[in-house]
Amino acid sequence: MLVVIGRLASIVACGILAALLVAGTPAPGAAHSVAPIEDRMVQSLCRTHGCPNDETTRPWIDLITEVGQPIVGRTSLLQRYGHVHVFVFGAQAPNAVALIHSIGITAGLGRLGLERDEFAFVVAHELAHIDLGHVQRKVDRIQTTTAIRVLLNVIVRSDAYDPLFRLLQEAVLASFGRELETDADLRGLKLMREAGFNGEAAATALAKIAGRGVERTGDLFDSHPSVTERIRRIREALAASGVSPPPPSPAALRQRL
Numbered sequence: 001m002l003v004v005i006g007r008l009a010s011i012v013a014c015g016i017l018a019a020l021l022v023a024g025t026p027a028p029g030a031a032h033s034v035a036p037i038e039d040r041m042v043q044s045l046c047r048t049h050g051c052p053n054d055e056t057t058r059p060w061i062d063l064i065t066e067v068g069q070p071i072v073g074r075t076s077l078l079q080r081y082g083h084v085h086v087f088v089f090g091a092q093a094p095n096a097v098a099l100i101h102s103i104g105i106t107a108g109l110g111r112l113g114l115e116r117d118e119f120a121f122v123v124a125h126e127l128a129h130i131d132l133g134h135v136q137r138k139v140d141r142i143q144t145t146t147a148i149r150v151l152l153n154v155i156v157r158s159d160a161y162d163p164l165f166r167l168l169q170e171a172v173l174a175s176f177g178r179e180l181e182t183d184a185d186l187r188g189l190k191l192m193r194e195a196g197f198n199g200e201a202a203a204t205a206l207a208k209i210a211g212r213g214v215e216r217t218g219d220l221f222d223s224h225p226s227v228t229e230r231i232r233r234i235r236e237a238l239a240a241s242g243v244s245p246p247p248p249s250p251a252a253l254r255q256r257l
Contacts, residue, residue: 038100042087045097045104050090052107057088060110064103067120068127070195075131077101084130094209096122098129098184100136112212117192117201122209124188124195132187134180141176145169170221177223185230186237199238203231 045051064086077084085102094109103126114122129135149165185202193199210216210227218226225233 038085038102041099042085042102042104045087045089048089049106052088052090057107057110060088060105061086063116063119064105064123067116067197068123071120071124071127071191074191074194075127077127077131084127094212096126098126098135101130103127103130108212109209112208114205114208115201117198118205118208120192120195120197121188121202121205124192124197125184126188128184128187128191129180132180132183134184138173138176138180141173145172174221174223178218178225181224181230182233185234189234189237193241199234199241202234206230206234 042051068084068086072078072084081101083101087102087104088110089104089106091106092108093106094112095106096109097104103123105122109122146169149162149169152165153159153162189199189202192202206227216222216224216226218224218229224230
């Protein structure tokens with residue numbers, strides 16, 4: 001069962017508006033071991049962007065909670081953490097983030113006016129990041145590539161090549177990031193469809209977010225694939241499961257003539 005509750009002191013200190021998915025029994029010590037790290041991450045976002053806590057944000061939290069309820073039960077998160085927290089931070093670009101066991105959405109995303117099924121994909125995508133352990137995997141990859149970069153500097157006995165090594169590290173991390181985003185898209189698509197939502201809304205959600213945010217190029221140093229590539233993979237997955245693509249819009253038909 002999914003309910004919204006307050007985090008008491010955390011609400012005041014960090015602007016966290018709700019705790020999502022308070023059902024299930026977490027593994028012993030699982031939630032407590034990551035709580036300090038999680039709180040520092042949220043505090044950092046709130047210091048940078050602000051975390052509004054007013055009546056304008058409540059409908060967004062309610063909607064995320066509503067669509068998240070049938071999705072989260074299809075993950076292992078309740079068993080691992082007992083809950084997933086939801087918070088809003090004040091960045092204006094439409095975006096969402098997954099932390100260790102929290103989902104943050106920007107005020108810009110809340111104002112975008114996504115439909116219910118489109119919001120379900122956003123939630124499912126972020127829950128997929130958490131369920132697949134992407135945050136820890138990314139931290140591990142950063143630590144590994146940093147250690148390699150330091151070792152290379154020692155081997156060449158000079159830091160003159162460090163800018164080049166840093167560039168190579170950025171490219172490796174960006175490639176890994178694109179891989180994680182694709183995994184979260186496809187896992188999120190599966191989760192939302194299993195929960196009864198329209199999978200085609202995943203493609204329309206990405207298109208709307210891209211239309212109001214920063215366009216992703218999917219190039220060597222971009223941590224996300226391009227929106228065109230993400231939509232293509234989603235529609236390929238839908239087609240593989242027997243879902244037909246939507247008919248072209250009148251505008252698209254006119255462009256073909």
